[in-house]
Amino acid sequence: MKKTFFLVAVAATLCCGSAFAQRRAAATFNDEFYWLNEFNKASTVMVVEQGIVSKELGARIADGVSKVIADGAKPGARRPGDYLQYEPLLLAYAGPDATRMHSGRSRQDIIPTNRRxxxxxxxxxxxxxxxxxxxxxxxxxxxxxxxxVPGYTNGVQAQPTTYGHYLLGFSSAYARQGERLRQAYARLNQNPLGVAVYGTSSFPINRVRLAELLGFDGNVENGYDAAQLSIMDVPVELDSVAALSALTTGSLVADVHTQYHQTTPWLLIQEGSETHGSSIMPQKRNPTVLxxxxxxxxxxxxDAQLxxxxxxxVTPGMPDSKRDHSHRALEDAIAMFGHLQRFFENLVVNAPAALAEVNKEYSTTTELADVLQREADIxxxxxxxxxSELVTFGRSAGIGPSEISFADAKIVWSEAAKKYNAPAAFPLTEKRFRDSLSAEGMVAxxxxxxxxxxxxxxxxxxxxxKKLAADVEWLQAQRGRLEQAQSKLDQAFGALAGAKR
Structure with a gap:
């Protein structure tokens, strides 16, 4: 039975005192005790294969490790993740000779391996x-x-776009984070185990075999880097990728949250499990998921800054970077993407309201200038x-672009043209003028x-x-490789443990 570390729900508090549950990642992760046993299984197999210990002793060690694993699966049992606390449990079953399994190892390389x-x-x-x-x-x-929908720059309506176009921009950003995550994983999934403190040892430790049994794609070659340096930058890189994803997410959230400031928002969260009410204000439908x-x-x-x-x-060899603080950014990022998934599942887009928001403003006037250049050689x-002068005129009159009469537009043109000695006659027909101010026309x-x-x-x-499918395929491939490595380890270790019986 495998003991796992669960991410549980934690309470968070909103302003005004109303509380809600912040759902954390639903994933389960193996604890340090589990992984220490996996390292011990791999090390036992390797030292027997290398002739560092005999098959008979290897079988006894494997039997002892198996019993420690079984004991740890019992309710309330001790599950030490520190080798110094673990070793007495093994000695109780296999005696002092069992420590030969630790040949060529140290907590200095075990802990970085555990973190990885x-x-x-x-x-x-x-x-x-x-x-x-x-x-x-x-x-x-x-x-x-x-x-x-309207688009904004500097917090001001800029140009119309489509919500699909807008969201695909975020998709592109998330795909970039996915690419970074794959690249960071390639550097993460390298084995430090077997370098001891950092100078390796006089034992013929087969680090390639350890890497194979533990599912690593290779080894951190330099022993000093493996045990003392990579533990600083590799976790920070992963946490930085998580932070970049959070920046993208925060930007998306901010755009939606401003909608809740409006009396007629065109983006809302569907009322239900992802919204909550107020204890005193009947009209409130607070966006919980946001x-x-x-x-x-x-x-x-x-977390990433931490x-x-x-x-x-800190000087090399200090334990600061070897603690588990680097897990937090990834765990919170997992929770973040869970919330993001529920956000999209509960998002309501009011298309007519979005178009009305565009039509109330002058964000299509860029296209008017473009049409004048492209079709009238202005x-x-x-x-x-x-x-710009047309916008000033319309706003001063308190009217939208569709309400400006063509006669007034021609007057504004004649005045504006004087500054550049342009022809006084307005060069567009009324239909072309109207079409150029259409949001649909500008997008098309x-x-x-x-x-x-x-x-x-x-x-x-x-x-x-296609980018998404490639990431899903990559994920499946990595998990498939890890399953194969686990199968190899279990078979090799099981053969040793079975030899004692």
Whole structure:
């Protein structure tokens, strides 16, 4: 029976005193005791194969390790993750000769190995949570490829786009974090075990075999790096990838949360399990999932900074970086992506309200300037100046772009044209003028790579789906390799343990 470490729900408190449960990752992770036993199993197999101990003694050691594992599975049993606390348990079953299994090892290489395998579990769980959330994101983007929404820069409405185009931007960012996670995993999944303190030993330790049995893709070659240096930068790299994902998530959350400041928001969380009411204000439908998502993304950023601070400014060989603080960013990132998945599952997009928001503003006037240049050979700066003056006129009159009369537009043009000695006659027909101020027309007119036009959004959607599929395939491949390594270890160790009987 395998003892596991569970991430449990923790309580968080909102302003005004209302509490809600912040759901943490539903994943289960093996504890240090479990992994120490796996290292002991691999080491026992290796020292027998290398002739460091006899097969007879190896069988006795394997039997002792098996009994310690069985004892640890009992309710309330001790499960020490520190080898110095573990060894007496083994001695009780196999005697002092069992310590020969520890040949060529030290806690100095055991602990970094432990950190790597525990981070390995969390890294793969993070990729799983990330891909699940990205799947929901892409489903939402697919439904809203043509849904016109306002876009913002400097907190001000800038240009219309589609919600599908907007979400595919976030998908691209998350795909980049997925790529970084794969790259970081390649550096993580390297074996430090067998270098002892850092100078290896006079025993013929087969580190390649240890790496194979424990599912590592290779070895951290230099012993000093393996035991003393890589434990600083490898966890920080992983936590930094988690933090980058949190920055992307925080940006998405901020955009949605501003909708709740409006009386007619076009983005809302479906009322139900991901919203909660107020103890005093009947109208409140607080966005629980958004609050959880924002909090978890902030925790990830804080966790990642903690990893940097702990690793900073310490001499090599100090234990600061060898503790488990680096797990937190990945665990909170797993929770964050769980919240993100539920966010997309409960998101309601009010397309008419979004379009009305666009039509109330002047965010299509960039296209007006573009049309003047493209179709009337008016220099862009001249067209831009006219468009800006038209905005000033409309806002001063308290009207939207569709309410400006064509006669007034021609007057504004004639005044604006004087600054650049441009022709006084307005060069567009009324129909072309109206069409150029249409949000739908502006989006459809886009021609550039990566733009919001329907054909390009459809192309990017398929591209993002392929990126997601590649990440899912990668995840399955890594877990498959680990399962194969586990099978090899269990078979080799089982053969030793069975030899005693």
């Amino acid at each position: 395998v525990m981070l390995r579990e969390r890294t793969l769980a993070l990729m799983e949570a990330m891909t699940a959330a990205r799947q929901k994101l892409l489903e939402t983007a697919g439904k809203h490829q043509k849904t016109i 609050n959880n998502l924002r909090l978890s993304s902030s925790l990830v950023v804080g 990893s940097v601070i702990v690793a900073h400014n 220099p862009f700066r001249v067209g831009h100046h006219f468009a 007119a886009s021609r550039g790579l990566g733009g919001p036009q329907p054909a390009e959004v459809a192309r990017m959607l398929e591209s993002e789906k």
